[in-house]
Amino acid sequence: MHRRALLALAIASGSAAALPGHAAGPAVRIGWLRAPNDLTTGRARGTLRHALEAQGATAEWPGPFPAAAPALEAMNAGSIDITAGSSTACITALAARIPMLIFACQPISAAGEGILVKRGAPITRISELQGRSVAVNRGGTGEYLLMRALDRNNIPADSVRRVYLSPGDSGAAFAQGHVDAWAAWDPFISIALASYDARLLADGDAIGSDNAVTLMCSRHFAETRPALLQAVFDTCLADNAWARANPAEAGRIWTDAMALPASLAPAIGANNAVPTRGVTDQDVAQIAQIADWYVASGIVPRRPDIGAGVLRLRPSR
Template identity: 40%
Template sequence: MNVRQLALATTSLLAALGLAACSSSSTGSARADTAGGGATVTVRLPDGGNSGVLALGRKDGSLDKALAKVHAKVAWTGTAGAFAPAAQELDANALDFAEGSITSAIAALAQTPGFKLFAAVDPDKLGEGILVKKDSGINTISDLVGRKVAVWHGGTSEYLLLKALEQQHIPVDKVTRVYLQPNQIGPVFNSGQVDAWSTWATYSVPTIANSGARFLTTGGEVGSENYAVWAVRNGFAEQHPEIVKALYTYLHDAGVKQQQNPEAYLNVRTDSGPEAVSDAQKAVELPIDKALGTAQPIGATQLEHFATVAQFFADQKITKGAFDVKPHVIDINATAASAK
């Protein structure tokens, strides 16, 4: 999910807790292997799956090459998906880096601030939004009144629905939110148990391509400020700033290349089987990826938008008060200077 799209599968909460339990014997820092007289730091990243910059970086060796310059190597851990379980893995020292949305990051930081943010990608205006079936008869946000909308609690999904309702001055209690994990929602939506689905590109693309669903509204249309963000475990950031900088640089440069040639970042490992992106999905996916930006430093502009999102979540009772994200942000440019 572009940096935003790391996989087409979602890590479940149960899997996250299992990984956290397996990490209980960890020392609290990334493992350093001694080989050839030098220490190599092992960096734990979510598996990039079959599409995206990490997937291609794994296949062609470019990520290994970039990290080798700072005496680091990758250990692929689990799969990329919803940020909430990944945040738990960061907190439990089962993962060193993860990517998600600022909405999910705020919700996670408000509970256990075990990580810091070091990069951001502009909001996805085309791939996120509220899906409805093509023959649903739902044509405006007002048509959602009295209906059920599937959401994932406290992140992109709930944020987009609440933004859409606010935009149309519709009281939130006029629409029923059905809370489900993202990978559970597809069958529920397709069977008609809910009337709409607020989601992001990992799920909207295959749903639109395979079932003919359509966007009732998109992130761009509701004025979304839902940046994608990259997070690093606190202990790792303190011990290895040069690796954080190296990964940032890789993500930035690879994201530029992906925007220029998005098709090269699809079906990296295989073009068949359940992981593969079909031709129908490509038709939906490629315009979204081409419109996306790349990883950038988190500066004053991004912080202003983060604060607006935090205030919105507080106003909507998603969090208790407006969480201040700024103390949990790394100035990657300052990190670069200190790492020299």
């Protein structure tokens, strides 16, 4: 009698899922960054939530994380299942033996990364960075961009002083003239060009960057919830197609998520609405090439097996 009364009450209140035997579905914990990527888009549009609900699961959004490194630390601790980052973040994570897999790649546009100097600075070529200071994030995209640019121009790495700062602190140091240049990526590129009297000394093409945005999951999640991972992958591809068709609207989503002025939306939309795909042989080769740079530069102690850190997914529709 007591159980029947509880069941009737639960049905009347719409909460039958709270009773024993009616537990809610699994939660997919997506560690999101304040960054212009497909996870940010899916969070804002509600598409990831709806896709997971259709699979009997729920979406949870730990974060926002300030960068990929702390998100990957959370993944290593078992606190999140999925996150986004860059090729460089993947390399440092795999080198640290974090049990993660890359399941999607989005090449970064040339305008989405580069080395910045002040508009009036007497620096017109990469070679003129010798004897000067450049803000970079240690072991991340900034340090990679600087090292790649120096090597491509046959400039000794020790002839340029690397100043290791977080992206936020790098922006302040650059704006206040405490460093001569800043190796950065979007949205920091767009912010600096609009607000810090900056100009691009060299963009991603001039540097020869092979960097990309990546989507990553824990190995445990890929092994135990493959259908949910496929649903996330398919939804990210659909959101990416929407962003490419509507870059200004995507830019507004991203500037809102990053608490940036709406005036930056057109530039950030144009720089970051580029195609996402399942990981290809070309992607693996490019990430491996960056890994070689990291080992040669002493950023990581060993070259991780990039191929072993990849999960090949294909769109289901």
